[in-house]
Amino acid sequence: MDKKTQGAWLLHHGRKLQATTNQDFDAIAFAGKSGTLLSAISAERQGVVTQPRLEALARANHISPRTEMPAIITELARQRLVMPGNGGVEVLGLTGHSVLEHTARIFDESEHEAHEDAVIVVSEIASENPTTDRAVTELVSDQLKLSSKQMGDTLELATKIGFFDSEPISAQERLLFNGNLFRRDEARKVNAILSSLKPGEASQLREVNQKLQETGCLPLDAVTRILGQELFSRLHSIGLFDVSVVGNDQGKNHFVTRPAAFSKFSNSIADDAFDLAKALVASLTYGMTVSSYYRGRIQMVSALMNKLINGHSVGPATAIGSDYQALELKGVVAVSPADGGMFTMKLLKPEVGRLALAVIEDGDITAESVSHIPGARITEYVVPESNREVQRKNATEAVKINARNLLQEIRTGGLKR
Structure with missing residues (x-):
């Protein structure tokens, strides 16, 4: 995994942690907030951010100016990305990709535990294709020297926080995936879904995809008029x-x-x-x-x-x-x-x-x-x-079962077993 991708997962997970009181992923939370603030205060060209603007941007991004911002600014200064001065900070010129790389560096240089590395690795695996908790435990536990029980506890907590999603496929096994699933290799995955839908549903999905390709974006109610709420909920989830x-x-x-x-x-x-x-x-x-x-x-x-x-x-x-x-x-x-x-x-x-x-x-x-x-x-x-989090949380059991079937189709490439 390159540093830009690692930094992106740190930001993603950091946002999830802001909605919890969990302290088990403290290094991820700190790196994520550091990257978020660095993105908010930086531009492509070097410049000065006044103290009032610095505090306003921190608040707007759910970072406390009093309790959290000082530690973040200290770390950014240690990384030589900002220079605190009278009345504000001077910030290096940074692109979005360089912000992600610096976010990854802040995490790498922190004292963090192996289970924090594990959730980043699993997130990347689950964004490529749906996988199972058993498969990632076998792959990651040896790599990071975590026991099967430690991996199991980590995966359970990670899904509760929302680092990635899960659906049960048996009494002993869960399917893991996340919302970045269709950013890569979209055509194959969509074809796998089409093969599992009823003919009428497949036709409706093709119609919506064509309209979105033509217009870029559509109002939600225009899409649900074509797909119906239940099919849209499955696909959105x-x-x-x-x-x-x-x-x-x-x-x-x-x-x-x-x-x-x-x-x-x-x-x-x-x-x-x-x-x-x-x-x-x-x-x-x-x-x-x-x-x-x-x-x-x-x-x-x-x-x-x-x-x-x-x-x-x-x-x-x-x-x-x-x-x-x-x-x-x-x-x-x-x-x-x-x-x-x-x-x-x-x-x-x-x-x-x-x-x-x-x-x-x-x-x-x-x-x-x-x-x-x-x-x-x-x-x-x-x-x-x-x-999407709200959608999944409010999904009915029928929608969740159908979503699980769709994920199985993606995972197997639409091959009939």
Whole structure:
């Protein structure tokens, strides 16, 4: 496993741990939070982050400025990535991939236990193909010098926390997988699923996939009208679809994309570790199709994005001050006041902009894609993994049994046994 991929899993697992009180994966939690804060405060070019902005970004990413941030800044300074000074910190110019590599280094240099390495290794294995707890125990226990009981306890705790998912396939064995399943080798896995569906269901899935290939994203209700709620729940729960949420003061709106829409341009979890490109696509789509002309509606997205990617500011426009707040909190853009109540915006992470633009230009994202977003500012973006967790938690027993069957088909390549 390369360091970018390891860093991505540390961030993924770190986010899961933030929702628990568990202390068994302390090194993962610290490395994950360190990487999250480093991503939020860094840009492609070296710069200074003031203390108020530093604390605001920490809070926005669920890091306590008082109890957690000082230790993280100390570690980042030890790694020579930041230089604390009067009134803030100076931060090296970093890309998203380099942030992941530094996250992995922080973990590697920490005092951590073998079971923490184990959950990272198993996560990568389970993202390639569904596997079993018995198979990974045989593979990983010798490698990391863990007993079968230690591995069993680790896997049980890891599934409860949500590092990866599991479905029972017998009284003694569980199937392990995770939501990154369709980022790699998608065609083979989808074909395996198609072979296990009823003819009508397979036809519906083909129709949805074709529409998503054409448009890039669709409202959730447009997808469920075609598939039906039960079939969609099965497919979503195993990771075939991503559901993102764009929120504002008039409510939350759900969108469906395929993991492959992004993996077409970037083929690893490392490129999707922060879900920043998906957040940028959602915000730009809103600006193209919903925001009014008088607020600063986006009319030439390619020209605008290329200007941002090349390091220039855009604006002034009234809409900039409100439509990109979710991206500000992740350190993707910097927004500055201008005259007359208007604002300008600068892109801090050009590699995120390049990926977002590629997805937008490849799929014809039109007004149909976001027709249900009310004309109000975007203040919240909920990542697909969080929505899939809710889906799996609320799934009925019938849906879980069918999801298990789909996973078995993926695991065997659709071969009839």
